[in-house]
Amino acid sequence: MKQIILKLNELRKGKNTFHVSSTAGELDLEDIDYPIVGNIDTHIEIYRNRNNYEIKLRTRFVFRLTCSRCLTEFEKQFEDLGAFYLKKGEVPDIPEGMIKDEYIETLYVSGDEYDLAPIIREQVLLSIPMKPLCSDSCTVPEYDSGIDEVDSRWADLIKLKEKLM
Numbered sequence: 001m002k003q004i005i006l007k008l009n010e011l012r013k014g015k016n017t018f019h020v021s022s023t024a025g026e027l028d029l030e031d032i033d034y035p036i037v038g039n040i041d042t043h044i045e046i047y048r049n050r051n052n053y054e055i056k057l058r059t060r061f062v063f064r065l066t067c068s069r070c071l072t073e074f075e076k077q078f079e080d081l082g083a084f085y086l087k088k089g090e091v092p093d094i095p096e097g098m099i100k101d102e103y104i105e106t107l108y109v110s111g112d113e114y115d116l117a118p119i120i121r122e123q124v125l126l127s128i129p130m131k132p133l134c135s136d137s138c139t140v141p142e143y144d145s146g147i148d149e150v151d152s153r154w155a156d157l158i159k160l161k162e163k164l165m
């Protein structure tokens with residue numbers, strides 16, 4: 001997997017913005033449930049305050065999905081917003097139970113470099129829909145299941161099925 005390295009020392013005070021484009025292959029995302037069409041584009045915003053960094057990632061990409069109802073293939077754009085704090089230094093030794101419920105996660109980094117690639121990969125993985133639908137109104141093509149009109153050749157099978165149920 002390629003690395004998307006943040007060089008923490010080179011970031012200026014205040015706001016820094018970057019744009020990074022990755023392929024599915026570069027982020028090791030070729031063998032997931034649905035193929036990715038085109039590139040994975042990430043807009044990165046970093047606010048630096050001394051050795052604290054607030055990082056915001058907006059990752060956009062297109063999945064080629066298969067509708068779970070009608071099996072039509074369709075493409076859909078996804079956008080995932082992620083944010084976390086990065087601090088230089090060791091993870092503080094906070095006794096269990098003392099950790100505050102922060103709405104934003106804090107990660108710790110010991111060196112001057114931080115690789116964003118695993119985080120962007122995770123953004124894509126977490127966006128994989130469980131039951132994609134080609135449209136909100138998609139319905140399974142209707143077929144007549146009226147049991148009265150069933151071909152008599154199926155009758156025995158249907159009786160058997162009813163027994164089993």
Ligand SMILES: [Zn+2]
Nearest residue numbers: 067070134138
């Ligand atoms: Zn559908």
